[in-house]
Amino acid sequence: MLALALTAELNGVTDLRPNDTEDSPFEYTFKVQCTSCRETHPNFVTLNRFEMHDLSGSRGDANFVWKCKNCKREHSATIQAAPASYPQSDPPKKQNILEFDCRGLEFTEFKSEGEFLATGAESKTKFTGIDLADGEWFDYDEKEGAEVSITNVKWEIRRA
Numbered sequence: 107m108l109a110l111a112l113t114a115e116l117n118g119v120t121d122l123r124p125n126d127t128e129d130s131p132f133e134y135t136f137k138v139q140c141t142s143c144r145e146t147h148p149n150f151v152t153l154n155r156f157e158m159h160d161l162s163g164s165r166g167d168a169n170f171v172w173k174c175k176n177c178k179r180e181h182s183a184t185i186q187a188a189p190a191s192y193p194q195s196d197p198p199k200k201q202n203i204l205e206f207d208c209r210g211l212e213f214t215e216f217k218s219e220g221e222f223l224a225t226g227a228e229s230k231t232k233f234t235g236i237d238l239a240d241g242e243w244f245d246y247d248e249k250e251g252a253e254v255s256i257t258n259v260k261w262e263i264r265r266a
């Protein structure tokens with residue numbers, strides 16, 4: 107099992123999470139590598155946890171299916187559960203957000219594209235449309251009369 111882990115400094119907000127529902131699935135974007143021949147897919151690939159693709163030869167299905175162009179083997183990955191929320195803590199703690207069952211492939215890099223959500227730590231203000239592509243986000247919590255931010259966003263793929 108592989109996991110996507112997050113470390114981030116949350117200031118005034120907590121429960122950072124991808125906006126990932128059946129009506130609005132989050133597209134997780136990764137670099138992917140074949141564990142048989144070590145070929146890396148030239149492009150970033152996306153998968154979401156609601157879309158299933160058939161494996162060849164009636165071997166079931168998976169969220170992501172990839173036939174390696176180099177060794178011609180078919181590999182797959184499936185997201186195990188809904189993403190975990192990342193809580194505010196000081197100092198920030200590394201936490202797994204998503205876990206995958208990977209067969210014959212590894213995700214090697216995560217690209218943070220898509221909408222994230224967070225909640226005001228005290229005010230419970232709902233923040234939507236959070237973009238972490240630049241590794242940081244700044245906003246203003248009207249209820250608290252204070253700036254809120256997410257900075258030093260670090261994504262890591264590790265063994266779960």
Ligand SMILES: [Zn+2]
Nearest residue numbers: 140143174177
């Ligand atoms: Zn291969």
